[in-house]
Every structure is written in C-alpha cells, then in structure tokens.
Amino acid sequence: MxxxxxxxxxxxxxxxxxxxxxxxxxxxxxxxxxxxxxxxxxxxxxxxxxxxxxxxxxxxxxxxxxxxxxxxxGAHSPAWREAGLFFAQRFPAAVYTSVRWWLPAAVVSILLGGLIGAWIAGDPQVRASLAAPEDVRALTEPGGQFETYYSANPAASFAAQVWTNNAWVAAMCLFFGVLLGVPVLIALWQNVLNVGLSAGFMAAAGRLDVFFGLITPHGLLELTAVFVAAGTGLRLGWTVLAPGGRSRAAALAQEGRAAAGMALGLACVLLVSGVIEAFVTPSGLPTWGRIAIGLVAEVLFLLYVFVLGRRAVRAGVTGDVASRHAGDLLPEAG
Known part of the structure; x- marks a missing residue:
C-alpha cells in the first residue's frame, strides 16, 4: 500500500x-x-x-x-470516585429522605422502652415473674453481668462480635422489610424489650446511673443506625402496598437498590459504634468522658445526615444508584 x-x-x-x-x-x-x-x-x-x-x-x-x-x-469513573460519591451524597441522601420513617420509629421505640423500664422498676411482682432474685442480683450488682459484659472478652474480638451482630440486625430490618414490614416490627420490639428490661432491673437496684453510663457512649449511634435500618425496611414494606405512580416492580427495584446502599453505609456506622462499645465503654475514662465521646459521634452523624444529606437531596440525589447502573425500564401504560 x-x-x-x-x-x-x-x-x-x-x-x-x-x-x-x-x-x-x-x-x-x-x-x-x-x-x-x-x-x-x-x-x-x-x-x-x-x-x-x-x-x-x-x-x-x-x-x-x-x-x-x-x-x-466517556471517561472511566474510578472506584474511589464512586465510593466518594456514595459516602458524600448517596448514603446521607438516602438516610435523609427516609427520615419520616426512621424518626417516628425511634421516638416510639424510646417511649416504649422507657415505659417498660418504669413498669419493671416500679413493680416487684413483675420483676419476680421475669427472673429469679439471684439472677437479678447477678445482673445488677457492682461487677455483675451488666458491667462485665463489656470487658469480659478482648476488645478487638468483642468489637468484631458486636459489629457482626448489629450489622445482621440492621440487614434483617433492611431486606426483610419487603415482607410488609412485619419482621422489622418484631426486631424493633425485641430491641426495645431488651433495653427496657435492663433499664428496669438496674433502676430497681438503684443503679440507673451505671446503666446510662455504660449504654450511652455506644448506644446513641448504635440505636440510631438500627432505627434508620428499621425505617428503611418499613418504607420498603410500604412500597409493596403502595408503589405510588410507579409499577410495583419498578418501585421495589428502586427502593431495594437504595436499601442495599443503606446496608453498606450503616455497616460503616455500626463499625464505629462497635469500636466505641469495645474500647470506650469499658475503658477507665470517667463517665462524663465516655458519654461525651458517644455524644460527639452521634452529633457528627446527625450533622452528616441533615447537612450533607439535605444538600444532596436538593441537588437531585435520591440515594439510588446512578442511572447508568440502574438499567433500563420498559415503557409502562400511564
């Protein structure tokens, strides 16, 4: 040539x-x-x-x-950029858009837990019907099971155990919510009941200050993550009943993708709370210092959601994956 x-x-x-x-x-x-x-x-x-x-x-x-x-x-979008967009926009936007689901779940759960705790603390017969006196003493006495639970195992393995358990509870709330939200309500009730029982027994023993001193550092962030997961699961369950202007399949696909992303984000949040529970809660820091760390972690998360999340939502971010990853939809009759 x-x-x-x-x-x-x-x-x-x-x-x-x-x-x-x-x-x-x-x-x-x-x-x-x-x-x-x-x-x-x-x-x-x-x-x-x-x-x-x-x-x-x-x-x-x-x-x-x-x-x-x-x-x-088009240029290739590197993985680190996608991860940055997820944590800077999509995850906080998803949490923010579901606030009308998880905030009521949090309020109702806290009120129920408080009522259960007050009922148990104020009625000796209720306490006697729930546990034997020696078991109650083993739980509530100084150096008892409630206190040693946080320091009985090495901190690193305890953090991994706590993280795995909490991540499973959150995942169950997220993905089993599709069953009309029934498993989510059961998980919330079990969580409320456990907290209420512990609070009631500790209050009856005159050690409510110890209860809050141990539960607050990690419990604020941990319970918030559980409430967010529960609210998202309830939202997914409601989508089955009322998909809105979308077809049920399209609505579930969109909400399901958002729930999957939420699972990843909440796993990271629960990792932080697990580290606090394993290394801060049983530490020798004064009670006010441990509670302050928990408050800081909680405030930072709420600012993350209500500042970055609101800003992302106003910019049009929904918490769903990018449209190029969501797939195409078949035309639907209006």
Whole structure:
C-alpha cells in the first residue's frame, strides 16, 4: 500500500476529526459526525497496522483514535470516585429522605422502652415473674453481668462480635422489610424489650446511673443506625402496598437498590459504634468522658445526615444508584 497516497486520501477526514475533538461544544449533527469519523479513523488505523506499519503515522493516528474513543465512550469513573460519591451524597441522601420513617420509629421505640423500664422498676411482682432474685442480683450488682459484659472478652474480638451482630440486625430490618414490614416490627420490639428490661432491673437496684453510663457512649449511634435500618425496611414494606405512580416492580427495584446502599453505609456506622462499645465503654475514662465521646459521634452523624444529606437531596440525589447502573425500564401504560 502506498502510504503517501493513503494519507492524502484521508487527511481531510482526520483533520476534521481533530477539529471536532478540540471543540468545547458540539451540536447534534457534529456529535454524529464525530462518531462516524471516529469509526473510520479506527478502521484506517487497523489498515495501517496490517498493511503499512509506518511508525510515525501509527503513533499519530493511534493518538487521534484514542482521543476520539475517549470523547465517544466517556471517561472511566474510578472506584474511589464512586465510593466518594456514595459516602458524600448517596448514603446521607438516602438516610435523609427516609427520615419520616426512621424518626417516628425511634421516638416510639424510646417511649416504649422507657415505659417498660418504669413498669419493671416500679413493680416487684413483675420483676419476680421475669427472673429469679439471684439472677437479678447477678445482673445488677457492682461487677455483675451488666458491667462485665463489656470487658469480659478482648476488645478487638468483642468489637468484631458486636459489629457482626448489629450489622445482621440492621440487614434483617433492611431486606426483610419487603415482607410488609412485619419482621422489622418484631426486631424493633425485641430491641426495645431488651433495653427496657435492663433499664428496669438496674433502676430497681438503684443503679440507673451505671446503666446510662455504660449504654450511652455506644448506644446513641448504635440505636440510631438500627432505627434508620428499621425505617428503611418499613418504607420498603410500604412500597409493596403502595408503589405510588410507579409499577410495583419498578418501585421495589428502586427502593431495594437504595436499601442495599443503606446496608453498606450503616455497616460503616455500626463499625464505629462497635469500636466505641469495645474500647470506650469499658475503658477507665470517667463517665462524663465516655458519654461525651458517644455524644460527639452521634452529633457528627446527625450533622452528616441533615447537612450533607439535605444538600444532596436538593441537588437531585435520591440515594439510588446512578442511572447508568440502574438499567433500563420498559415503557409502562400511564
């Protein structure tokens, strides 16, 4: 093949492609022309490589085709950028948009837990029907089971155990919510009952200050994460009953993807609370110092949700994955 003749025959097309690549904006016809010229240039590069491997021409034409390919297909989004967008926008937006579900769940749960604790603390017969006196003493006495629970195992393994257990509870609330929210309500009730029982027995023993001193540092963030998971699960269950203007399949797909992302974000939140529970709660820090750490962690999370989350929602972020990853939908009758 005559290289000079080949270059002369296609130089105008290559020059036009180079001009289009240099333009800051393209009209619709120009974009179509760019795609066509890119395909032709890629064919020309293949011909040159096989028939006339001229080094200078190969280098220049390869660079032109690479630029055109980048313009046509778009730049690759690195994983770290996707992770950054998730934690900076999608996760806080998902938590913020579901606040009308998880905030009522938190309020009702706290009120029920307080009522259960007060009932148990104020009625000896109720306490006697729930546990034997020796078991109550073993739980509530100084150095008893309630206190030693946080320091009985090495901190690192205890943190992993706590994180795994809490992450499982959160995941169950998130994904089993599709069963009309019934498993979520059961999980919430069990959580409320456990906290209420412990609070009631400790209050009856005159050690409510110890209860709050041990439960508050990690419990604020941990319970908030559980309430968020529960609220999201209830929202998913409600979507089954009332998908809105979407088809039930499309609504469940969208809410399910958001719930999956929520699971990842809450796993990180629960990891923080697990570390606090394992290393801060049983530490030798004064009670006010341990509670202050828990309060700081809780306030930072709420600011993260209500500042970054609100800002992301106002920018149009819904908590769902990017549209290019969500897949295409079939047309639906209105």
């Amino acid at each position: 005559d290289v000079d003749l080949f270059v002369a025959a296609h130089r105008a097309e290559w020059a036009r492609l180079d001009t289009l690549l240099a333009a800051r904006r393209l009209t619709g016809p120009e974009a179509d022309e760019l795609v066509t010229l890119y395909q032709r240039a890629a064919t020309h590069l293949s011909v040159v490589r096989s028939a006339a491997p001229d080094p200078a021409l190969l280098s220049w034409l390869s660079a032109l085709v690479a630029r055109a390919r980048s313009a046509v297909t």
